[in-house]
Amino acid sequence: MKSERTAPGESLGDARSNRKEFKAKRKNGNSETKQGDIKHKKRKRDERAEQPPTEDDIWFDGVDPEDIEAAIGPEAAEVARRKMGLESTSKPTVEQVLVKEKAFSGLTKAVAMDCEMIGVGPQGEDSIVARVSIVNQFGKCVYDKYVKPTEKVTDYRTEVSGIRPEDTKKGEDFKKIQEEVADILRGRILVGHAVHNDLKILFLDHPKKKIRDTQRYKPFKQKVKSGRPSLKLLCEKLLNVKVQTSEHCSIQDAQAAMRLYTLEKKQWEAAIKEKTKPKKNETL
Structure with missing residues (x-):
């Protein structure tokens, strides 16, 4: 008969019990591993x-x-x-059309600006600026701030402006925003749609030769057959996207103006260069 070894101080019964427990643990461990593999x-x-x-x-x-x-x-x-050789039905989003996804997000030589305005005065017929947004030439937003009202607001024009009382409450002082915007625009090409209105509401000037207004660009007028085309019309006809479908967004409007500009940038800038060339009789 084969004798069973036990550890010092351990009885034969204890040794058998420990071996059984060890075998059970090993069996359960293998079972858990297999279940994990499954x-x-x-x-x-x-x-x-x-x-x-x-x-x-x-x-x-x-x-x-x-x-x-x-x-x-x-x-x-x-x-x-x-x-089957059929066209894809998937259509790019408005943002995909207006913004270059993996592009530089800082200030560029050309920037586009748009402002949202709210009403003051007895009937809200006069306007003050409520929001200013600026994007770079790739459509990336580089500046977007709400403005603290300088007068009592009588019409927020929310259905168009998208501005609500809580927006202007967190706004910054007009003077500060005016200075910041002036610093950004200095020396740069300014793009916008009827951008003279945005400059006027900010009490700012900008050199005429550095303004690119998508509302006044003749080739755009000719293409959409309108003497004073809206930004919405230009985007729908030339970019095949719909903007301003409900409340306006100054960021998106600035992006839309910039995308229209970059669409024609080469021809637009060439035309300006040609126009500013001195005439032959002037050089004699």
Whole structure:
């Protein structure tokens, strides 16, 4: 008969009990590991299942892409459209059209400005500035501040301006904003839509040769057949996007004006350069 070894001070019964307990723990440990492996594999399968379909997955011909979209999803429908040589129905957002995503976000040689105004006076017929927004040539916002009213507000014009009493309460002093804006504009090309109104409300001047007004640019007027086109009309006709669909946003309006400018920048600047060239008889 084979003798069983025990640790000093340990009885034979204790040794057997400890060995049984060790075996049980080892067995349970292996079981937990296996369960963990199963969960991991299941998660991997789920992740693979969530991947959008590839072109090889979409093989059925003669099926309406809209039916594919309803049954499988938009990714599959886009693949089907490509295979059929159809145009994609996905349309870029307004922001994607107006703002260059991975671009410089600081001040540039050209900036666009837009102001939101609110009403003062008995009927709210007079205007004061409530918000000033400036974007760079890539549409990135470089300045956006609310202005503390200098007079009693009688009409916030919220349905158009988007301004509410709580906005102006957190506004900064007009004089401070006026100085900050003047510093930004100094020496730069100023883009805007009817931008003379924005300068006027801020009591600022800017060299005429450095102003690019999208409302006054003749080629734009000709393209949309309007002597005084709105920013909304220009964006809809020339950029194929809709802006100012409800309350206005001075950031978006500035972005829209800048995008219109960059659309024609090369021709616009060339025309100005040609116009400012001295005539031959002037050089003699």
